[in-house]
Amino acid sequence: MSDHSEQTLPPQHQDRQPGLESRMQPPPVYRNEHYKASGKLEGKVAVITGADSGIGRAVAIAYAQEGARIVLLYLNEHEDAAQTQREITLCGQPSLLFAGDIGDEAFCRSVVDRTLAQWGQLDVLVNNAGEQHPQACLEDISLEQWQRTFQTNIVGMFLMTKSALPHMFEGAAIINTTSITAYRGHPTLIDYSATKGAITAFTRSLSTNLAERGIRVNAVAPGPIWTPLIASTFDAQKVSTFGSDTPLGRPGQPCELAPAYVYLACNDSSYMTGQVLHLNGGTVING
Known part of the structure; x- marks a missing residue:
């Protein structure tokens, strides 16, 4: 395992959250140029929250x-979201872009309604x-911070899922982003880790229900x-x-996670439900 103090990135910090990918140095790698698509999501419509960066x-x-039509949800990072939409266009696929707070039930319902109006499926x-x-x-954690973190991370997930579910049918897939902190905890991210533990339990329970x-x-x-969340948090x-304490000795890039989300969304994972894939640079998680 690498020395925890080894430098992996240039020192930097952003004073706004959510952070902006356009201000990160080096920029995160979000596209794997060697990725070979094979139409695994041809004809599908995918809604993705936090999709700007x-x-x-x-x-x-x-x-x-992989052939999916994309619905991009984000809070207010308009520049980053526009870049993501341009990248999707370069892939030859259409997309819809929605800015808003997933902690607002009316916004979640509006996204689903407009998606169905456009493409008739989810x-x-x-x-x-x-x-x-x-x-x-x-x-040091105020009640306001605690509630805000839960509102975005778990209440927003509940509201988005509740809005989408009546329009999802056999063969559909729901994929939640939890975290290594749900299993290991984190000394300075107590509320965040608690929400990620809730997401893991939500995933397991909902899988049995559906x-x-x-x-x-x-x-x-x-x-x-390496995402804007890191640059705007620490x-x-x-x-x-960042990431020097992993067995691989570096932070991961967003593009290194994307194939796992493809796998969970397509028929390749038809016999998998209620499970969590751990992409963390080699840390062994038991639980």
Whole structure:
């Protein structure tokens, strides 16, 4: 395992959250130029939250490469979202772009209604949006922060899923982004880790509930991935050594996660539900 203090990135910090991918150095790698698509999602419609940048952008591009029509949800990062939409267009696929808060039930319903009006179906839902706010100790976490983190990370996921489910049928897939912190915890991300534990439990419970309907529910638990969330969360020194404590000794890139989301969305994973894929640079997770 690499020395935890080894530099992996240039020191940097963004003072706004969500962060902007366009301001990161080096920029995250969201497209794998060697990826060979084979039409695994041909004819599908996929809704992806937090799709403007990071993991969401990489998943959106991979899905488009596989033939899916894409619905991109984001909060207010308009420049990043426009770039993601341009990338999808280059893949030869159409897309819809919606800015808003998934913690607002009316917004979630509107997205589903407009998606159905445009394409008449909804086959894949990727619940990926999230936020985190480090604090040195529990006493420093305000009730407002605690509620805000849960509102985005788990309530938003619930509302988006509840809005989409009546229009999803046998063969559909729901994929949730949980985290290594759900299994290992994190000393300064207590509220965030708690939401990710809730997402893991939500994934397992919903999968059993929907099994008879033929709708599969799985999750991906990323380790340290170079996304705008990192640059906007931690101070410059912590960012500079981000991912150095993994067995691979570096942070992962968003494009390295995208194939897992493709697998969980397509028929290749037809016998998998209620499971979590751990893409974390080699950390062994038991549980």
